[in-house]
Amino acid sequence: MNHSDNRPDPQDSLAHEPAAGSLSARARAAVAPQSPYLNGLNPEQRAAVEATEGPVLVLAGAGTGKTRVLTTRIAHLIATGKAQPWQILAVTFTNKAAREMRERISHVIGEVAEGMQWLGTFHSIGTKILRRHAELVGLRSDFTILGTDDQLRLMKQVIEAEGIDEKRWPARQLASHIDGWKNRGLGPDQVPAGEAGAFANGKGGRLYRAYQERLKVLNAVDFGDLLLECLRLWREHPDILEQYQNRFRYMLVDEYQDTNVAQYLWLRLLAQARKNLCCVGDDDQSIYGWRGAEVDNILRFEHDFPGATVIRLERNYRSTGHILSAASGLIAKNQGRLGKTLRTEDEPGEKVTITGAWDSEDEARLIGEEIEAFHAKKHPLSEIAILVRISAQMREIEDRLVTLGVPYRVIGGPRFYERAEIRDALAYLRVVNQPADDLAFERIVNTPKRGLGDATIQVLHNHARAARVPLTEAARFIVETDELKPKPRATLRDLLISFGRWSKLSETMTQSEVAQTVLEESGYTDMWQKDKSADAAGRLENLKELVRSMEEFPDLQSFLEHVSLVMEANESDTAERVSLMTLHAAKGLEFDTVFLPGWEEGLFPNQRALDESGRAGLEEERRLAHVGLTRARRRAKIYFASNRRIHGLWNSTVPSRFVDDLPETNVEIVEAPANFSYGGYGGGSRFDRMQPFSGSSYQTPGWQRAQAHRASSEDGGYSARRSGDRRGPMLIEGELVAKSTGGSGFAVGGRVLHTKFGPGTIEAVDGNKLTVEFDKAGRKMVLDSFVEALG
DNA sequence: CGGAACGTCGTTTTT
DNA sequence: CGACGTTCCG
Numbered sequence: 001m002n003h004s005d006n007r008p009d010p011q012d013s014l015a016h017e018p019a020a021g022s023l024s025a026r027a028r029a030a031v032a033p034q035s036p037y038l039n040g041l042n043p044e045q046r047a048a049v050e051a052t053e054g055p056v057l058v059l060a061g062a063g064t065g066k067t068r069v070l071t072t073r074i075a076h077l078i079a080t081g082k083a084q085p086w087q088i089l090a091v092t093f094t095n096k097a098a099r100e101m102r103e104r105i106s107h108v109i110g111e112v113a114e115g116m117q118w119l120g121t122f123h124s125i126g127t128k129i130l131r132r133h134a135e136l137v138g139l140r141s142d143f144t145i146l147g148t149d150d151q152l153r154l155m156k157q158v159i160e161a162e163g164i165d166e167k168r169w170p171a172r173q174l175a176s177h178i179d180g181w182k183n184r185g186l187g188p189d190q191v192p193a194g195e196a197g198a199f200a201n202g203k204g205g206r207l208y209r210a211y212q213e214r215l216k217v218l219n220a221v222d223f224g225d226l227l228l229e230c231l232r233l234w235r236e237h238p239d240i241l242e243q244y245q246n247r248f249r250y251m252l253v254d255e256y257q258d259t260n261v262a263q264y265l266w267l268r269l270l271a272q273a274r275k276n277l278c279c280v281g282d283d284d285q286s287i288y289g290w291r292g293a294e295v296d297n298i299l300r301f302e303h304d305f306p307g308a309t310v311i312r313l314e315r316n317y318r319s320t321g322h323i324l325s326a327a328s329g330l331i332a333k334n335q336g337r338l339g340k341t342l343r344t345e346d347e348p349g350e351k352v353t354i355t356g357a358w359d360s361e362d363e364a365r366l367i368g369e370e371i372e373a374f375h376a377k378k379h380p381l382s383e384i385a386i387l388v389r390i391s392a393q394m395r396e397i398e399d400r401l402v403t404l405g406v407p408y409r410v411i412g413g414p415r416f417y418e419r420a421e422i423r424d425a426l427a428y429l430r431v432v433n434q435p436a437d438d439l440a441f442e443r444i445v446n447t448p449k450r451g452l453g454d455a456t457i458q459v460l461h462n463h464a465r466a467a468r469v470p471l472t473e474a475a476r477f478i479v480e481t482d483e484l485k486p487k488p489r490a491t492l493r494d495l496l497i498s499f500g501r502w503s504k505l506s507e508t509m510t511q512s513e514v515a516q517t518v519l520e521e522s523g524y525t526d527m528w529q530k531d532k533s534a535d536a537a538g539r540l541e542n543l544k545e546l547v548r549s550m551e552e553f554p555d556l557q558s559f560l561e562h563v564s565l566v567m568e569a570n571e572s573d574t575a576e577r578v579s580l581m582t583l584h585a586a587k588g589l590e591f592d593t594v595f596l597p598g599w600e601e602g603l604f605p606n607q608r609a610l611d612e613s614g615r616a617g618l619e620e621e622r623r624l625a626h627v628g629l630t631r632a633r634r635r636a637k638i639y640f641a642s643n644r645r646i647h648g649l650w651n652s653t654v655p656s657r658f659v660d661d662l663p664e665t666n667v668e669i670v671e672a673p674a675n676f677s678y679g680g681y682g683g684g685s686r687f688d689r690m691q692p693f694s695g696s697s698y699q700t701p702g703w704q705r706a707q708a709h710r711a712s713s714e715d716g717g718y719s720a721r722r723s724g725d726r727r728g729p730m731l732i733e734g735e736l737v738a739k740s741t742g743g744s745g746f747a748v749g750g751r752v753l754h755t756k757f758g759p760g761t762i763e764a765v766d767g768n769k770l771t772v773e774f775d776k777a778g779r780k781m782v783l784d785s786f787v788e789a790l791g
Numbered sequence: 792c793g794g795a796a797c798g799t800c801g802t803t804t805t806t
Numbered sequence: 807c808g809a810c811g812t813t814c815c816g
Binding site: 167645648649 | 807808
């Protein structure tokens with residue numbers, strides 16, 4: 001979330017809004033009569049910038065100046081007075097893209113870009129909207145955004161609460177179902193019965209509903225909800241939808257090929273009124289289908305928005321001729337595409353090379369040596385990338401680079417805020433900020449290890465569930481009783497006291513000081529200092545970075561939001577290093593020289609993609625290959641190995657069919673240097689092993705097998721209405737005493753059965769606390785939720 | 792309750 | 807093969 005959030009929205013406070021075409025707007029337009037920002041655009045780009053009215057689809061091939069069009073278009077809208085910065089909705093997928101776009105707009109039009117408060121990711125904009133109307137969807141405006149790990153823990157609880165064996169029906173699987181439903185814009189009541197039944201013998205739908213209810217109780221949402229709840233808000237409150245439709249005079253979407261159904265519906269609702277929606281994307285770069293992205297969204301654009309202007313950007317400014325032709329020839333093999341022909345005016349340059357290696361180790365060695373050679377020729381290492389299909393390929397390559405002493409960096413990896421130490425630290429702060437945050441509390445109650453293990457947590461849970469109070473609240477009661485053994489009881493009490501103390505700190509300290517104190521006093525920093533594993537130092541460093549970054553925020557609340565949505569590791573390392581990453585992570589980047597190892601059937605195209613999604617899967621894999629090639633400016637080098645270890649055992653492999661998809665004129669087969677010993681293969685030319693070029697002899701079983709077409713998921717339109725059975729938030733705050741207890745029929749002298757201590761006689765009643773003389777265990781103070789009356 | 796021995800299962804991952 | 811989670815024992 002950007003920092004301009006706290007600035008008042010001019011539309012909220014001021015009535016004055018210069019209408020398009022008004023005097024002031026025209027005067028403003030006249031300030032820049034020449035529109036210098038339009039200079040240097042090619043005719044298609046310029047058309048895309050100037051076609052401001054109505055639906056527009058810009059099909060922007062790789063390296064055709066997509067971002068430039070987007071930013072110039074925004075600048076144009078503002079400079080001509082067609083819209084004020086805050087009347088433009090500009091959506092991206094990543095925070096990085098949003099940040100870059102903001103920067104580039106500033107370059108064109110100066111600090112006016114600061115007023116663009118609706119430039120951000122789908123999720124950050126969704127959050128902003130939801131916070132304003134949280135009560136209408138059963139949340140409070142300070143709701144928490146859950147990360148994947150919290151989601152999983154919550155689902156596990158829901159599964160167990162339904163009495164389902166979590167081992168047979170893993171939470172991960174439920175998570176992916178729910179994720180899929182949310183991606184398609186389906187709430188618990190809209191999931192097709194057949195699908196809902198697929199999990200846990202027909203309980204899938206019920207679990208989804210239960211999960212959503214738990215989220216509401218916790219005043220929390222997951223990533224999917226940030227969009228889904230907006231949809232619900234707008235459908236149930238048309239007046240609010242209308243507000244936003246009026247506000248957003250112009251809408252722009254980046255990477256449209258990656259939108260899922262929920263995002264599509266979200267956009268369509270907003271665009272319905274004014275229809276000034278401009279989507280920029282490239283169907284040939286859609287590589288996130290498995291994550292819910294619907295290529296169909298882009299393929300169907302003209303149908304969904306009748307009268308749409310479609311503009312193709314086909315002039316490539318990035319790659320040399322052979323690379324571009326190779327990539328074009330490859331992608332032309334795909335059926336489901338809108339079709340573009342990339343062209344360049346650059347020289348043909350070097351052909352794409354194809355090199356066969358004996359095994360993956362040789363492949364790594366070859367790449368390593370070529371990089372060394374480039375380095376010797378003063379080729380900057382930062383302009384070299386190695387792009388792999390799966391992360392598992394990285395290890396061997398890394399090993400080789402380390403041996404050779406070639407500096408490299410891995411791009412991708414776990415995001416900053418996903419790292420355990422960061423999530424832990426945040427959990428502490430969340431509890432300090434909001435003691436009712438059960439998920440956070442559970443996460444750190446025994447981190448560092450303080451002897452509050454499963455048994456203790458179970459006791460807390462029992463009471464919390466029975467009394468319908470948050471865990472911390474439950475804990476507060478329990479430490480007053482004998483439910484826990486003395487040691488955990490004392491530990492838990494100390495912890496609660498600490499949290500009480502930490503909460504007060506924020507009255508006198510800045511939040512980064514609070515964080516520092518909490519992390520130290522809780523023993524968390526100690527834990528890592530004592531840890532002698534290799535990455536402990538890095539984790540401490542990350543924690544420091546976290547504390548440092550907190551200083552920039554006005555309060556803990558806004559920091560927590562930033563971190564759950566936006567925060568990322570500072571990758572802006574300008575050092576001279578080779579970049580190593582997956583093909584997915586490479587999208588949007590470019591390098592002079594790109595190495596593409598592992599072009600083998602089964603690995604790339606990946607067997608699993610083929611098995612699961614058939615032809616669609618193959619085409620997505622091919623798009624991935626296309627993305628890989630088009631990352632290269634001057635040199636693309638493809639490799640395959642004849643032998644590769646898969647799951648520990650060696651398999652002999654066949655070059656990828658994608659190799660055969662490349663036009664012959666643009667590629668060059670390179671023989672591996674002669675000094676390699678190709679173990680076991682007597683004397684023959686190494687070309688023998690590259691045979692598959694001549695005859696396409698692949699016969700992947702899974703490729704034929706799986707033609708299963710994923711159910712086209714365009715249902716769930718607008719008609720679906722939530723039954724109004726939503727319960728108000730049950731979150732019980734502050735001092736509230738457990739309700740379920742009062743007058744629950746326990747009286748002095750009554751006989752009760754305790755879950756642990758067995759039968760006994762009540763000696764005294766104090767609220768929900770009972771003093772019981774147990775037949776075997778003696779006299780104990782217990783909570784009513786742990787006993788039942790004996791008739 | 793926590794460390795050590797077992798078993799399991801293997802893509803890609805913007806938020 | 808090796809990273810992870812689960813189980814089992816002290």
